[in-house]
Amino acid sequence: MSSVGNFLPNQSRTCDTTGLPVCLTAQFFIKAHAVCAVVFLLVGAIGAILLALTRWPAVQLLGPTWYYRTVTLHGINMLIFWILFFEVAVLYFCCTSLLNSRLFSRGVAWLGFVLMVVGALMTDVAIFQGRSDVMMTSYVPLKASPWFYLGLILVAVGTLIGVVNYFLTLYIAKRDGTYDGSLPLVVFGATAAAIIAVVAILHGAVALIPTWAWSMGWLSEPPDAAWYRLIWWGLGHVSQQVNVCAMVSVWYFLATLTTGAKPLNQAVCRTAFVFYVLFINLASAHHLLVDPGVGATWKIWNTSYAMYLAVLASMIHGFTVPASVESAMRAKGYTKGLFGWLFACPWKNPGFSAFFLSLVIFGFMGGITGVTLGTQQINIIAHNTLRIPGHFHATVVGGTTLAFMGLTYYVVPLIFRREYYARPLARIQPYLFGSGIAIMALAMSFAGSYGVPRRVWDADAGANLSAGANLMLAGVGLGGTLAFIGLLTFILLTVAAVFFGKKNEGRPMTAW
């Protein structure tokens, strides 16, 4: 690089493995957010196994009160806390190391971080106190304790502050000329994620602030139920697009780290990211396909053109990412046959296997189920059945979470500068988790096709489950248990490495 960084003296280091610059302030906050992410992942994981064992009719571990409480706890800690903390860490990494820049402000980073932590703890305490059994969607007029909403609002504000810190870092990097030309592709994708995050958080504020005021008794009436659903899904769906953008950026990043992949045509990849930004927020309409209050024309319009242009973006990435790996592998001489390059890929490297499994699970299971569920007629037979969690455990768990796990196998050695123990275990972890989630998501989807509702403690009470439905729910229990073992392996290995791993300062990380 011909340009020079804008680091203050002694405030940066050079990575011994990749040669990338590391801003020490950013490094501190990457660590802080990553540690919190994994803590909330653990909370969510405990919820996960309890839920999987409760939905398995032969086991039905929890009673109704704790089942509903745990659905709330699991949804919030996983989908919001684990994902958001990790994403802020990803953003801080992208805007500093990849742009050769320092982080804009330590104080702003502290503020955002503290708000997120305080908010997350507040919401979790409110859930455990038992007056907030409202599910993560908190559909009005269900009412939670005010602390529940306030905590979520603080998490959102904290995230927004982190995003602002990101944009200001982009600004100072540009101003100081720390890089030549355009943003690297991974940073471009992260920026798309950050832009969409702002849109999501604003929707969240519009939905949750009046709801909070009502729970405080400041407003006599709750927000209108249909209005709330429309705006809440502006948060709920749009934030999934943040996850997709972050995940795809991580794919590009891991493909580069593990195989030296180069995208064939960056204009195509970047255009696809722009599609996410432009077209996605309207797709929140597909959550309202069987709602009263919005008409058929509105439903069709908003779920067709906009959604399919976003689908187009995913189909493009689904090609360009593996294509970039293929061309890198072929360039290395693995040219035998049509798929020789694929067999020669570093399947023992958990960074690679997690990334590739994430691509496959997200693309095939998540993408196909998502497009199917988003059609007007099929939604009638799928709305609020287990097909819905079946879909999003393929996207945000088999996809995003697995990609983030793969990235962690590099974050710990490169940012925490600690080595993993039990490396053979780490090598199989992505397969364990990926197959468990795939089995569970499929079983959920089939159970849902039999009419089994989501979020219900005892489906038998109403649905008189058929043998097929019972079998599929057992599959949810078994697949869920397998995924839980994979998830716990990941958490234990990572915690052990972060706190007790062998230091690798001053030398390259042990290659996977």
Place this chain on the structure above:
Amino acid sequence: MSISPPPPGWFKAPTGGERTWVGIALLWCLLMFLMMPYWHFRGKQNSTGEAYRVAPADFAARVERFVESNKVAEDPQSKKPIVEPAPGGDAYLQARMWDWYPVLRLKKGQEYRLHISSLDLQHGFSLQPMNMNFQVLPGYDHVLTITPTRTGDYRVVCNEFCGIGHHTMVGKIEVRD
């Protein structure tokens, strides 16, 4: 590389396999885009979202009038009235923590305008084992135009979380010849 600034001149049209794929993907998405309105006219089951604002108390009063004038029996299990609306007419189903009221008796092959609303929280209308699902919101009279095509007893399960008794909220629709 994806992690460093792209070389100058990166902004160019795709070529080769990539170009083909973008073309295929675009066509596929356009096709799906057209299928959405097409199926709305061709498909047999559609959710039009027809709905009217209604205050919960007013809806409850309409349900009560409907039950009084159309009640034909009492359900031995649930002790709820069994109500048979006039073919081609309006039928009402009221959701409340945690029951569906009343039990409806419909005639096969007749069209009904089924009005569903909630008196308290959001609920989910899930007709089993048909597996058809609609959202039920307080303040909205959700009108479904339905024609039962098979006789039998159907269960109405609540599939939107509505509090601790959610899983016990089961109603009934009977379809007779």
